[in-house]
Amino acid sequence: MIKKISIFTGSLLLIAAAIIFYSSRESEKLQKELAPVQQKEQAPCEEARGPRTLTPSNPADYGITLSNEFNAPKTQQEWDTLMQKKISELRTNVPAERWQQVQQSIKEDPKKTEESIKKVDAAIEKWQAVLKKDPANIEAKQNLEQLMQLRSIGKYLPER
Amino acid sequence: MVYVIIATLTILGSALIGRSISENSLTTYHANSTRAFWIAEAGLNSAINFLSHNQPLPGGQISFGSGTYQLNYSIATSTLSSTGTFNGVSRTVQITVSNIPPAFLNAISVGHDFNILGLLAKINVTGNTLISGAYKLSGIGASATFNPAKQTGVNQDLTTIKIPDYNGNGTTDEYSDFVQFGRSTCQSLPEDQVVYIQNPTNADVNIWPNERLATVKVIYIEGSAAGAGTTNIIFDASWRDNEDLTVISTGNINYLEPLQVNQQNARLSTISWGDYTEGSIFMSQHQSVVYSHDDTNFVNIISNGTLTGNVITNDNLGILDIFVKQSFFYSDRAANGDLPPGFSGLSGSSGTIDFSEWREGS
Numbered sequence: 001m002i003k004k005i006s007i008f009t010g011s012l013l014l015i016a017a018a019i020i021f022y023s024s025r026e027s028e029k030l031q032k033e034l035a036p037v038q039q040k041e042q043a044p045c046e047e048a049r050g051p052r053t054l055t056p057s058n059p060a061d062y063g064i065t066l067s068n069e070f071n072a073p074k075t076q077q078e079w080d081t082l083m084q085k086k087i088s089e090l091r092t093n094v095p096a097e098r099w100q101q102v103q104q105s106i107k108e109d110p111k112k113t114e115e116s117i118k119k120v121d122a123a124i125e126k127w128q129a130v131l132k133k134d135p136a137n138i139e140a141k142q143n144l145e146q147l148m149q150l151r152s153i154g155k156y157l158p159e160r
Numbered sequence: 161m162v163y164v165i166i167a168t169l170t171i172l173g174s175a176l177i178g179r180s181i182s183e184n185s186l187t188t189y190h191a192n193s194t195r196a197f198w199i200a201e202a203g204l205n206s207a208i209n210f211l212s213h214n215q216p217l218p219g220g221q222i223s224f225g226s227g228t229y230q231l232n233y234s235i236a237t238s239t240l241s242s243t244g245t246f247n248g249v250s251r252t253v254q255i256t257v258s259n260i261p262p263a264f265l266n267a268i269s270v271g272h273d274f275n276i277l278g279l280l281a282k283i284n285v286t287g288n289t290l291i292s293g294a295y296k297l298s299g300i301g302a303s304a305t306f307n308p309a310k311q312t313g314v315n316q317d318l319t320t321i322k323i324p325d326y327n328g329n330g331t332t333d334e335y336s337d338f339v340q341f342g343r344s345t346c347q348s349l350p351e352d353q354v355v356y357i358q359n360p361t362n363a364d365v366n367i368w369p370n371e372r373l374a375t376v377k378v379i380y381i382e383g384s385a386a387g388a389g390t391t392n393i394i395f396d397a398s399w400r401d402n403e404d405l406t407v408i409s410t411g412n413i414n415y416l417e418p419l420q421v422n423q424q425n426a427r428l429s430t431i432s433w434g435d436y437t438e439g440s441i442f443m444s445q446h447q448s449v450v451y452s453h454d455d456t457n458f459v460n461i462i463s464n465g466t467l468t469g470n471v472i473t474n475d476n477l478g479i480l481d482i483f484v485k486q487s488f489f490y491s492d493r494a495a496n497g498d499l500p501p502g503f504s505g506l507s508g509s510s511g512t513i514d515f516s517e518w519r520e521g522s
Contacts, residue, residue, distance in 0.1 A: 008165075009164045009165060009168060012165070012168040012169070012172070013168055013171075015172065016168055016171045016172040016175060019172060019175045019176065019179075052347050052351070054343055054346055054347055054356055055351070055356070056356050056357065056358045057354070057355045057356050057357060059355070059357050059365070061372060062355055062367075062370050062372045062373055062376070062379075063368050063369075063370035063372065063373075064355070064357065064365060064366065064367050064368070064370075064379075065365075065366045065368070066357075066359070066363040066364065066365055066366070067363055067364045067366065068361055068363040068364070072363075072364055086368055086394075089368075090368065090369060090395075093370075093371070094369065094399060098399050098421065101421040101422045102395075102399075102419060102421050104421075105419060105421045105422075105442075105443065105445075106419070106442035106443065108442065108443070108463075113442075116441050116442075116462045116463060117441075119462055119483055120441060120460075120462060123460065142437070143459065143460065146414060146416070146437065146439045146459070146460055147439075147460055149392070149394075149416055149439075150416065150417070150439055150440070150441040150460060150462065151441070153394075153416065153417050153441055153442075154441040154442070154462075157417070157442070158442075
């Protein structure tokens with residue numbers, strides 16, 4: 001009789017322990033489910049974190065070139081040399097399909113290209129004359145430089 | 161033995177009661193948290209309404225039903241937040257606020273005069289043209305069509321963009337603000353999306369199409385003097401689809417032979433403290449937002465040029481010299497909040513307000 005009561009009591013205790021254990025597990029789970037939504041990747045406040053350190057890039061890594069008064073092209077021949085070289089590099093580095101699209105977009109009657117270059121030559125002469133009279137004329141210098149760049153582009157960009 | 165049974169039943173009962181209390185507590189918390197969330201949302205919508213009508217935000221705890229919300233707007237981080245509280249439980253929601261300057265509503269915005277001068281210079285503009293100064297058309301065979309009609313004598317608030325007070329000295333639109341703007345723009349982006357070039361000798365910088373620029377968002381060239389040095393962009397930056405790149409220069413920018421060729425969704429924009437000039441010998445086309453703190457000149461357009469986007473120049477705009485044939489088509493990408501990289505940093509505190517990036521904060 002005592003043995004039966006003992007077994008009965010032991011079982012009740014085990015059941016109680018199981019209920020307590022299960023109850024605490026479920027509470028934890030429920031607590032997690034009901035917890036406020038947290039942004040998964042909450043970036044810390046920028047003011048608290050501070051701006052990231054800015055490191056100068058190496059222009060050459062991106063094919064960017066710098067030219068100063070000592071090595072910058074000044075004459076038409078120098079611009080021709082630079083533009084011819086860079087366009088050749090582009091031709092080999094750009095996907096063939098893209099290069100064809102470039103050629104298609106600038107395609108025009110060769111006579112028209114010749115006329116454009118003549119117009120550029122006339123404009124170059126005009127600004128050279130202005131610069132001769134007024135060597136400090138910044139507008140003339142800027143225009144002249146741009147015209148020489150365009151002339152080189154006109155000469156070397158279209159595939160012949 | 162009876163006592164053991166009673167004790168066991170007591171433990172059992174306590175466990176059940178404990179779980180019941182725990183569940184009730186969690187449910188109550190959840191209910192309060194949900195209410196706090198929706199109160200925060202109501203506060204955020206209220207704040208959006210205030211900002212949209214250029215009204216100041218109310219401060220402190222604001223009653224809403226049986227709870228309260230508190231608003232906070234940080235100009236530094238462009239973040240509007242609302243914290244709702246109900247029965248001691250708080251939740252916060254946030255949104256990013258951008259001001260779209262009025263100039264983005266136009267194809268062309270000119271802070272001073274708009275001059276068309278030369279032989280056979282011709283332009284067509286599709287989109288608003290707002291000019292704060294005068295419009296002058298002169299030369300032999302020079303012509304221009306504007307659809308809709310251009311407006312002159314417009315308030316500069318609608319045609320220019322002032323550089324916000326980045327150096328915090330109380331004065332906007334200084335060169336030092338521009339330098340800090342460039343740096344802050346770079347710092348706001350991941351390192352692999354930025355090319356930062358320090359140019360102390362103000363050398364000319366030449367950007368050629370390069371695959372390495374395909375994922376770059378900002379190229380910032382920082383010289384040592386305002387308006388010194390020229391950055392030449394030749395043809396394009398990457399010749400890639402989905403290009404969205406902004407070149408920022410403390411000097412001048414010269415875009416030579418713009419050639420976006422069959423690129424899907426591509427845009428190359430510029431921000432310069434100095435002048436912006438553009439020239440081409442063949443037919444050129446590009447989608448860009450061009451902002452110049454100084455003059456903008458379309459000169460030496462030998463063939464035919466097309467720009468889709470926005471041209472904003474704080475000073476004079478010139479379509480100059482002979483052979484220029486330039487078309488401008490307005491794009492509403494920027495006005496609809498799709499600003500090019502870096503331009504949100506120019507937004508300041510006025511303009512059309514755009515809200516984006518809702519998120520729950522802490």
